Amino acid sequence: MNEYVLRTNLLTKRYKQQLALDNVDMSIRAGSIYGFIGQNGAGKSTLMKLVTGLAFQTSGSIELFGQSEEKALIEARHRIGVAIEQPALFPYMTAYENVEAHRIQRGIPGRECVAQALKLVGLGETGRKKARNFSLGMKQRLSLAVALLGDPEFLILDEPTNGLDPMGVVEMRELLRKLNRERGITILISSHILSELHQLATHYGIIHHGKLLEQLTADELQARCRTFLHIKVDAPERAAAVIERELDTNEFEVLENGAIRLYAHLERPGRVSSALAAHGLEIEQFMPMGEDLESYFTARIGGGAHE
Incomplete structure (x- = not known):
């Protein structure tokens, strides 16, 4: 089995004067859930269309399941x-009739x-029950049923939770997790609900103005968004020794500017400050810091509304 389901190389798409994807x-x-994040017009849908053959790149290459030659x-x-x-759903057809129509159309x-x-x-x-009487959540699931025809190994989903109520979002998340876990389906999913992607994705890609700024795993993202106590004292070396000895932890780092980031005892900041003060250290700064996921993504893509 190929290690990668999808790889692109210098993939570029230009619409007249607009550069939609930039190298x-x-x-x-394989086996991952890849959360694809970016602002409106960042290039998420464009990339998905190139990968699926709904549009053609200006330059660069696409490799699927280890295959890159055109045929x-x-x-x-x-x-x-x-x-x-949204696939063409026939409003006066049932769910079965809709999916059957797509099966025939695709020759499955x-x-x-x-x-x-x-x-x-x-x-x-x-x-x-006719599709016209379906809730938005049911229509989204019907769209997913169409995508699942032919027992795919790779799902590409653009905003599958868009417009769903909270319960519908949860149901979609659990369904995608089940497909990934039980069937081994690799999933590329874009969403503007960052907290939802955080509960689902194993890997992330951040795109902005057509450029892929960063790819990282869920563990790497969690580490970068880790909360810590920011401590500034008059003698950081001595403070480090106190933290290690008195608080029995080495989960801290001393930065070049002398500031200390303590990743332990976050729930007991009073004990930390008391230990430092008891050893005659003058505390200049002492506060919890760190980014949540939304802050991290917003900082990387430069703010703005998400698609």
Whole structure:
């Protein structure tokens, strides 16, 4: 099995004078859930369309399942399920009839996959109910059922929780987690709900003005957003010794400017300050610091509304 489901190399897309994607190098490991984040117009949907063959790059290359040659790439795309834009749902058809219509259109053999896809997304018991009477959450799940036709190994989903109420968001999250865990499906998902991606993604990519600024794992992101006690004293070396000896921890670092970042005892700051003061240290600054996930992403992409 190839280690990477998707890799791009210097992927660029230009629309007349607008540079939508600028030399993007993206790597998505098999079995991961890749959270793709950026502002409106940052290039998320453009990249997804290039990967799925709905648009063509100006330059650069795409590799899917280890395949990059044009003919092999077309075959590799048959292993992808896509929900980038709302698929054409027929309002006077049932869930089954809608998915069956897409199966026929795509030339997927065997009707049994229709019932399987509907069951997976929790729409197996909707009976004769027409799509026009579905809630937004049901329509989103119906779109996902269409994407799951053909038993894909890689799902590409653009804002699958957009417009859902809190319960619908939770249901979609659990469904995607189940597909990833039980079926081993790799997922590329964009969302403007950063807290939701934090509960789902194993890897992240941050895009801004068509440039992929950063790729990192969930653990790396958590480490960068780690909360700490910021401490400034008159004698940082002596303070470090007190922290290590009296507070019994080495979870701290002394920065070049003499400030100390203490990652332990966050719930007991009084004990920390008392220990330092008891050894005659003059405390100049003492406060909890750190970024939450939204602050980190906003800082990296320069603020603004998210897609």
